[in-house]
Amino acid sequence: METTLAVEEEGAELSISHEEFEGLQRELDQALAKADEHWKLYLGAHAEMENLRKRAEREVQNAHKFALERFFGELLPVRDSLELGLAAASDAVDIAKLREGVELTLRQLTTAMEKFGAREVNPLGAKFDPGQQEAMAMLPTDQAEPNTVVQVVQKGYLLNERLIRPAKVIVAQAVPRPAG
Structure with missing residues (x-):
């Protein structure tokens, strides 16, 4: 004996057999079970990611603290x-x-x-490099080429090739020639 279910919605009538209804119910139950399984997997992955984030944060804090x-x-x-x-x-x-x-x-x-990785910058006798040196003064002299470091007031330092303090220097300036 086949039982039919009739549903009337907004003027449309839907009719399905009892077996079709039970089949649809099983499919719905399976889909809900699969959705529940995926939800649990998502929550587990989310918790694992949160734990990884916290561990990485702790490791970075320790690296800064003990560097x-x-x-x-x-x-x-x-x-x-x-x-x-x-x-x-x-x-x-x-x-x-x-x-x-x-x-x-x-x-x-x-x-x-x-x-x-720290290295000193002592540019005595080298051409003035504003990227690694700070000119404190210009010294008129004919003993050195113009724009050359003639005195290092304070050495500079690089840390792993990055400037952490520029060398403070006095730079040679050409001596003006008298007109004549």
């Missing part, structure tokens, strides 16, 4: 040497030995800086 740790580890012996030099300077000390200690400490500092 200088190795650098400071290299600077500690320099500080120790300076403290020993100060302690030795408070006693009667041979100036030559004190100078030797200061030179050793400077070498330690230079080595530590170089390990981390």
Whole structure:
């Protein structure tokens, strides 16, 4: 015995058998189950992405926080040497030995800086480069070519080829020739 379902909507009549209705109901149930499964997969993926974002954020914070740790580890012996030099300077000390200690400490500092990509800019005798140097004054002279660095007031520094402090320099200026 076939049962039909009749639905009347806005003047249209729809008639389906009981078997067709049950088939449609099964398809709907399967579609809802699949949608529920996809929703759970989405929530799991969303939670995993959120955890990844938080972990990456934490790692970036730690990288910023501890980025200088190795650098400071290299600077500690320099500080120790300076403290020993100060302690030795408070006693009667041979100036030559004190100078030797200061030179050793400077070498330690230079080595530590170089390990981390820091390099000094000492442009004495080179053409003036406004990208790496700051002209403090012009010096009229016939001892050097015009626009050449004749004195370095303060060395500059690069960190991994990026300028962190320009060298402060005095630049040669042509001496005006007397008219005659």
